[in-house]
Amino acid sequence: MCVKEQEARPNFRMLFCFFKREIPVKKFLLSLLLVPNLVLAVTKLPLEKLTLPKGFSISVFAEIPHARSLAQTEDGRVFVGTREGDKVYIIQNGKVSVFAEGLSVPNGVAYRNGKLYVAEIPRIYEFDVPAKVTKPLKPTRTLSQIFPSDAHHGWKFIRFGPDGKLYVPVGANCNICEAGTEYARIYRIDVNGTSKELVAQGVRNTVGFDWDPVSKDFWFTDNGRDMLGEDVPPDEVNHLTKLGQHFGFPYCHGKNILDPEFGKGKDCANYTPPVVELRAHVASLGMRFYTGSMFPKEYQNNIILAEHGSWNRTIPQGYRLTFVQLKNGQPVKVEGFVEGWLQNGEAWGRPVDVEVMKDGSLLVSDDKAGIIYRITYKAPGK
């Protein structure tokens, strides 16, 4: 049977689940023999199940197994990190190539000034990026800053801030615990030096962040703890207003939920609350401020984030893109933007990260279907 989505490696059962409505099993097995690259088989996706606001369209941009974090060069080439595989991919001239391989949990990718930075769990590699990548490349060096090697929430999302520093989170190495001093934090580092500064603490596990294009303030998603209840605590969108702020974990969840164990004797008023409380367990990951001009005005300079989807909630939720419209730093609208990866309690896709392209279209990675989607907008009637 098809099981509910889990934080597990994609396996053959999941592939069967995915394909069962699309092609007969016999034909699928035959395709495995004939097509060694499974990705090639993922060509018939139920894209018609996805719903978008009027005027928006979604299409397949690229097929990449386990696609996770996205980054791009000045000339619009796209890097794709993976958590399950050992590879980082590059999409150039519409074609997918392996950029680097033999890596361990290379979830994080960040590009700046002709160099790509790839984060494994404890370390970050620097690669030179040639004008055209023709074969898998080796890193030119490893950055001097080293992070804990714990696998639990160890995979990294990394990104350069407007300050030129590389922002690197270290998730809590547990579901809920009094994490050690290096954990549940976001750091920023100088990739050409040795500095490592604290940006935020009390952050359970952020896998996506961006900077407000106007104020340059830092915003990030955070995933709430498990095993507190089906509907608590909320996932979060947070706004840093002061370096080193504490965002509550493990003492206080959401705006005002004291942890039954670790919250004893604590007061939520002593921690920075989220700006947006998302639904519980939706697994909010990648987020970007939409900085293009293709989408309507209400989207511009506001947030689109990916909800990867719950893994242990009785009735799964998430599995969608969410739009957060802000006014003076406060949400005035939080609503589904793209929905339909979850059908009758089963997910055929899981959005992970988003990336605004130069032409204003939006890329979305999906590590379950192994797809990069492209969302475009055309005013109805035009």
Ligand SMILES: [Ca+2]
């Ligand atoms: Ca929090």
